Amino acid sequence: MPDVRERVEELRREGEAAIAAASDVAALEELRVGYLGRKAELTAILRGIAELPADQRGPVGSAGNEARRALEQVLEARRVELEAGELERRLRADAVDVTLPGLPPAPVGSRNLLLRTMREVEDVFVGLGYRIMEGPEVELDYYNFTALNHPPGHAARMAQDTFYVDPESLDPELRLEPAPTEPGEGAPGPALPPGPEDVVLRTHTSPMQVRAMEASEPPILIVVPGRCYRSDPFDATHSPIFHQVEGLAVAESITLADLKGTLDEFARAIFGPERKTRFRPGFFPFTEPSVEVDVSCFRCGGSGELPDGSRDPLCKGIGWIEILGSGMVDPNVYGFVSDRGYDPERVQGFAFGMGIERIAMLKHGVPDLRKFYDNDVRVLGQFR
Numbered sequence: 383m384p385d386v387r388e389r390v391e392e393l394r395r396e397g398e399a400a401i402a403a404a405s406d407v408a409a410l411e412e413l414r415v416g417y418l419g420r421k422a423e424l425t426a427i428l429r430g431i432a433e434l435p436a437d438q439r440g441p442v443g444s445a446g447n448e449a450r451r452a453l454e455q456v457l458e459a460r461r462v463e464l465e466a467g468e469l470e471r472r473l474r475a476d477a478v479d480v481t482l483p484g485l486p487p488a489p490v491g492s493r494n495l496l497l498r499t500m501r502e503v504e505d506v507f508v509g510l511g512y513r514i515m516e517g518p519e520v521e522l523d524y525y526n527f528t529a530l531n532h533p534p535g536h537a538a539r540m541a542q543d544t545f546y547v548d549p550e551s552l553d554p555e556l557r558l559e560p561a562p563t564e565p566g567e568g569a570p571g572p573a574l575p576p577g578p579e580d581v582v583l584r585t586h587t588s589p590m591q592v593r594a595m596e597a598s599e600p601p602i603l604i605v606v607p608g609r610c611y612r613s614d615p616f617d618a619t620h621s622p623i624f625h626q627v628e629g630l631a632v633a634e635s636i637t638l639a640d641l642k643g644t645l646d647e648f649a650r651a652i653f654g655p656e657r658k659t660r661f662r663p664g665f666f667p668f669t670e671p672s673v674e675v676d677v678s679c680f681r682c683g684g685s686g687e688l689p690d691g692s693r694d695p696l697c698k699g700i701g702w703i704e705i706l707g708s709g710m711v712d713p714n715v716y717g718f719v720s721d722r723g724y725d726p727e728r729v730q731g732f733a734f735g736m737g738i739e740r741i742a743m744l745k746h747g748v749p750d751l752r753k754f755y756d757n758d759v760r761v762l763g764q765f766r
């Protein structure tokens with residue numbers, strides 16, 4: 383018959399070792415059931431004491447009880463240890479380090495080059511004291527043409543064919559009405575309600591010249607960025623939708639020299655500090671005199687030649703690149719806002735208008751205007 387007391391000692395050693403090695407609370411509970419539970423060997427031994435030979439009952443009984451107590455103690459000690467460790471681990475796993483940067487850095491897009499260019503142009507003029515104004519893309523013929531000195535039937539309207547909008551389809555909120563003005567000697571305003579040929583998608587941002595002058599008396603210095611429309615093809619240099627920035631400066635003492643200085647400043651800011659501008663005679667119905675404005679070529683520096691002696695293809699060997707149209711505001715335009723204090727005997731000013739697609743293409747060497755609208759990420763990604 384095996385020595386029961388020795389078996390008790392064995393169970394105790396085995397149990398203590400197993401408990402010390404238990405890796406979590408669940409394993410510990412299994413060990414408790416295995417060594418001290420109702421069906422455990424040690425429990426059976428203690429329960430069977432009475433059947434042992436008389437001389438063994440005392441030693442086995444006390445060894446068994448001691449083993450039981452010892453195992454209970456180490457179980458409890460290990461349980462405390464494991465529970466503390468688990469809490470620690472959970473705290474560490476759940477910890478949020480509020481000092482870490484946001485994760486993961488989400489891929490961010492970039493502004494389309496057109497918008498970026500428009501903002502750059504705006505910034506130049508804001509730096510010169512201009513205010514930014516925007517106007518409606520669905521515009522009255524009156525502002526788009528008539529009040530800009532293109533009366534109905536004027537030949538210059540043909541160069542700016544556009545899209546007509548059914549006035550019945552307009553949201554009354556669109557506020558196509560002119561800003562309220564005091565009744566004065568100004569020319570009669572737009573025909574209201576507009577007839578079938580009176581509402582257009584604006585062909586330029588110039589209509590805001592008249593709207594802005596209706597809204598505030600001189601002096602006025604504004605730039606107007608925005609989208610324009612023409613019944614044009616969609617090819618490398620044309621698009622039925624395009625963007626312009628218009629400028630208007632009217633005050634008592636503004637001269638053509640101010641226009642030159644302003645556009646010089648603009649050309650230097652956008653195309654580089656060495657740039658110059660030159661004026662060539664031009665024609666626009668709403669400016670008199672009108673000028674076409676060129677910037678000295680930023681590729682060849684104005685010589686028309688590349689370093690290897692070949693003709694500069696950017697300026698076609700001329701050394702100058704056309705960038706915008708401009709001129710002194712025609713007195714006839716003031717006639718439409720004379721009741722707002724725009725008396726051509728007292729104030730004068732200049733206006734200019736540029737195509738943003740053209741500026742961006744020139745500045746960044748974009749060969750085809752359609753690239754701005756393709757949403758090709760390989761193009762967009764180059765201009766971050």
Ligand code: DAH
Nearest residue numbers: 586588707708709733734735
């Ligand atoms: N609105 C003209 C166009 O779209 C550009 C322009 C020319 C604007 C001369 C002006 C200006 O303000 O003075 O072709």
